[in-house]
Amino acid sequence: MSAEAAEPFPLHRRSLSRRVGAARKSGNGASSRPRQPVVAVPVRDEVQRIGGLIDALGRQTFLGDGSNVLPVVLVFNNCTDDSAAVAIAAATAHPRLVLHPVVVDFPPACAHVGSARRLALDVARSLVGHPGDAALLTTDADARPFPGWVEANLSAIAAGADAVGGRIVGNAEEEALLGPRFAERARLHLLYAALCDELSARIDPLAHDPWPRHQDHTGGSLAVRAEFYDRVGGLPAVPSREDLAFVSRLRAAGARLRHDPAASVEVSARTVGRAFGGMADCLRNWAELAEAEAPHVVEAPASVVARARFRADLRTASLADFGVNGPFAGRLDISSREWRVRHGDGSLRGYLVEQLAPDLPDAPTTVPVAEAIAELALHLTAAEEIVRAA
DSSP, X not given: OOHHHHOSOHHHHHXXXXXXXXXXXXXXXXXXXXXXXXXXXXXSSOTTTHHHHHHHHHTOXXXXXXXXOEEEEEEEXXXXXXXXXXXXXXXXXXXXXXXXXXXXXXXXXXXXXXXXXXXXXXXXXXXXXXXXXXXXXXXXXXXXXXXXXXXXXXXXXXXXXXXXXXXXXXXXXXXXXXXXXXXXXXXXXXXXHHHHHHHHHHHSOOTTSOSSOOOOOSTTSEEEEHHHHHHTTSOOXXXXXXXXXXXXXXXXXXXXEEEEEEEEEEEOOOXXXXXXXXXXXXXXXXXXXXXXXXXXXXXXXXXXXXXXXXXXXXXXXXXXXXXXXXXXXXXXOOOHHHHHHHHHHTOHHXXXXXXXXXXOTTOOOXXXXXXXXXXXXXXXXXXXXXXXXX
16 A cells, blocks of 8 residues: 555645534534544445435535545555456546545455444544544445435434434335345344344343344445544454454443444445445345244343343443452453453443343344234234333
């Protein structure tokens, strides 16, 4: 990667620095201060789709008043096509976009989405000085952010969130090509996931992430305050699920993660993707299972409820419960020094949840989805009756 590739538009960068500096001087507090968004995107061989992403970013309502600019870092990693040329050409139609293309060939062991997204976010972070001025946003090269995506993320951060997971919506036309059996499987799974999340929100309510919300926090749409990006040492450059590892790292550091339905992104429904274990692999697996009419089984609602209750207990338990004779004794491997540091900076509860009751994307699936949906609906009905009776 050359210096020219990392910073192709130095005049725009200096302009950006003046803008965020002015914002810092005029702000009265972290939540009220205007934030400069910077978008970071990993790209590999997306010549057919990258133009759509650039157009979607160029049509953001954030740019509507004619004074804002939107820096976009594109890391073209190990590309063999003309993705970079297509992206640069598409950006000429959107003068408020400030492209920062980075062309890099990672060695084979590092040639994956984790390395590319990490580099994109690191370059995005370098474009702003004071971390309190900036929000780092990331999405995928085949995505189409809704017009209000940037503003929705900034609004959530201004309201107190440290990080924002955006709602992921599949491209309807491409999903239709996967057939009616896939569509039914997807419908049931989304309903099951939404019921799980609503029930979890009732059992383990979070003031910073109230219902209604959604359950997505993937690389298709993530935003983070720059100071929290610094605090956790950036995104883990792992070969797969780098987004989930990043979110876990953020929450363990005490970040308030908001799942804002207004921050929405459309993604492709292709079944051959760029990232191992990514959405394309998931969709292909679903399509194959649907066509084979394989049983559709999901995690047992009892396990979902137990995890939510345990998380609620961890957030409210007395710290004495983690002592030698407490109910959580022996379950946490943490030094006394780290305990004191996390207790002092407010991250201890989040750390406890991530260590002892983390998300389980590969949880055992044992219950037919229709049965699970019915059971979750009963749990929610019972919860509503308790609230009415109170």
